[in-house]
Amino acid sequence: ELDELDRRILRLKADEESLKKETDTLSKERLASLQKELADLQTKFNSRKAQWENEKASLEGLSKLREQIFECNKKIEAAERAYDYSALAELRNSATASCPGCRNSWRTRRSA
Numbered sequence: 097e098l099d100e101l102d103r104r105i106l107r108l109k110a111d112e113e114s115l116k117k118e119t120d121t122l123s124k125e126r127l128a129s130l131q132k133e134l135a136d137l138q139t140k141f142n143s144r145k146a147q148w149e150n151e152k153a154s155l156e157g158l159s160k161l162r163e164q165i166f167e168c169n170k171k172i173e174a175a176e177r178a179y180d181y182s183a184l185a186e187l188r189n190s191a192t193a194s195c196p197g198c199r200n201s202w203r204t205r206r207s208a
Contacts, residue, residue, distance in 0.1 A: 098148060101141045108134045 108130055115127040168187070175184040 098141065098144055101137060101144065105134065105137050105141060108137065 112127065112130055112134060115123050115130060118124070118127075172184065172187050175181075175187055
């Protein structure tokens with residue numbers, strides 16, 4: 097959708113440049129309506145792009161959180177396999193303090 101809006105804006109800008117060279121009344125009226133449409137499309141494009149950027153940032157944050165959870169669980173599982181209870185306790189405590197996702201993951205695994 098952003099690409100479509102961008103292409104439409106580019107086409108309108110090209111039309112605008114060609115209409116600026118015209119001197120007749122009809123062309124000037126067309127230029128005025130075209131500039132209004134162009135402004136509306138620019139506003140729509142900017143709001144959609146901002147929304148897309150926000151969604152992209154949210155997904156990147158979620159991806160980083162999942163990666164932290166995965167790494168935390170991997171360390172906890174290694175400590176469990178090694179029967180290293182002090183490391184296990186330290187990992188669980190540090191995980192619950194620094195990573196809310198790890199805390200929830202650990203609680204889920206513990207109750208299973």
